[in-house]
Amino acid sequence: MDAIQNAAKLLASSRCPVFTLDTDVHGTRSAIALIERLGGAYDHALGDVLAKEVTLFTDHGGMFTTPGEARRRSSLIILVGDIPAAHHDMLLSWAGTQPDLGDRGKRTWFHIHGEMNAAAKLARQLKAVSLGAEGLSLGGALAVLRAQLQDRQVARSLGGIEQFRKALAKSQFPVFVFSGTSGDAPGLAMLQGLIADLNRKGRASSVFLPADDDAWGTALTSLWMTGFPTRTGFSNSLPSYDPVRWDVQRMIRDKEADLHVWVSSRGGETPPRGGTAAVISLSRTEAPASGAAVTIAVGKPGVDHDGVAYSSRIGTFRALAATAPSPLPSVANIVRQLANSLPGRKALPC
Structure with missing residues (x-):
């Protein structure tokens, strides 16, 4: 719970939070709803490849x-x-x-x-x-x-x-x-x-056939929630799509962002180093992420808990049943806890 409170404090004090997303549909939807409330921007971990496909x-x-x-x-x-x-x-x-x-x-x-x-x-x-x-x-x-x-x-x-x-x-x-x-x-x-x-x-x-099914699923989820794919921001409360302006890694390099929220339920992925932005890591990990101010462990959809992901084989989304259920929480669960810990305590719509 201390990690949730510490992460919420960083989110509440940030003037330009950016999110890197790499999770399933439920996690992506919850994260985008939180980003909208914070006036932040988001991209995918495979942002350059995904932007080319988009x-x-x-x-x-x-x-x-x-x-x-x-x-x-x-x-x-x-x-x-x-x-x-x-x-x-x-x-x-x-x-x-x-x-x-x-x-x-x-x-x-x-x-x-x-x-x-x-x-x-x-x-x-x-x-x-x-x-x-x-x-x-x-x-x-x-x-x-x-x-x-x-x-x-x-x-x-x-x-x-x-x-x-x-x-x-x-x-x-x-x-x-x-x-x-x-x-x-x-x-x-x-x-x-x-x-x-x-x-x-x-x-x-x-x-x-997308380079990465999960990345393409994130783009489609973003599309139905905002009307735009990834590399979308909410600087004026309304979504705006700009593949250059909202390139999260560029924003971190150019010191435009003061907080980077790394969301990866894939496992084995770590936040990229560099930049001056503080880092909150939501990762499938047993150890604190290197360089992160706060690390919160999350489960992997289809392994630790049920989920929904894109499948290019069938050309649409499919349900994922947990193959090895564990106590690790889903990204969506953690994001909802973060939202409830922010000033105002307004529940997310999804």
């Missing part, structure tokens, strides 16, 4: 489907650049099946890439036909592919292009699988332009 949706948009739809309807899957290792097992499981809706032929695979990289191993396992050329980046390969499919002149042709044309002609629903780590923002925008071209004559879509 940019594709906020700046460009695109055509997307779910992994389940792709598995059941598409006989032509095209990998785009690197795919995070967390998703390899799912894609390999698709290789042993064939569509039972729409396209019913044998599934074929292609891989659009720049210089060969870590994704090459997955592509080989899937026996994917290579779509690339020496010296071309992924963005360059996508641009050349888009041009060639429009029968435009190009300085360099991609290997495997004729096989791809034939596969496209047979497929009723080609699907491009990509991640925010697949390439830069212009390259991913080029990918969506290519998909838009294909939809003028038929039907095509893409499956977005």
Whole structure:
């Protein structure tokens, strides 16, 4: 209880508190409600990667489907650049099946890439036909592919292009699988332009696989609570989204924040060092976090207690049952205690 009171005092005296979030839906909702009351700002622990993924949706948009739809309807899957290792097992499981809706032929695979990289191993396992050329980046390969499919002149042709044309002609629903780590923002925008071209004559879509499911779940939770993804602040009581202004690590480096609340139920993660801001750590740990003024131990959703998290495999949120229930409290429980210890004692709405 002393830790709760000490943390509440730091929160109450802070003029610019910032939060780094890495927890499940319940913890994220409670934290955002508290941040709104404090007039603070928040980001995710994987803020830079997540901001890049969010940019594709906020700046460009695109055509997307779910992994389940792709598995059941598409006989032509095209990998785009690197795919995070967390998703390899799912894609390999698709290789042993064939569509039972729409396209019913044998599934074929292609891989659009720049210089060969870590994704090459997955592509080989899937026996994917290579779509690339020496010296071309992924963005360059996508641009050349888009041009060639429009029968435009190009300085360099991609290997495997004729096989791809034939596969496209047979497929009723080609699907491009990509991640925010697949390439830069212009390259991913080029990918969506290519998909838009294909939809003028038929039907095509893409499956977005986030670099980290928990991070993407945090962005979606933020979106439904505030209308904005992470890197949102409440400086004037209303939410405002700015991926530069509310970059929490930048704010700490530039000494704009005087208090950093680190919230991580993942386990094994510690607050980054540096900066002059005081640190409150809500972590799955047995020892005080290095450099933190206050450390409060929390449980991990799906291990110590039940929770709700995003799953890219099903394309939505799923319930997590505790596999090893323990007395460790949830992030949501601790955040509610902090809110109740602040002046005014106003309960959180969630």
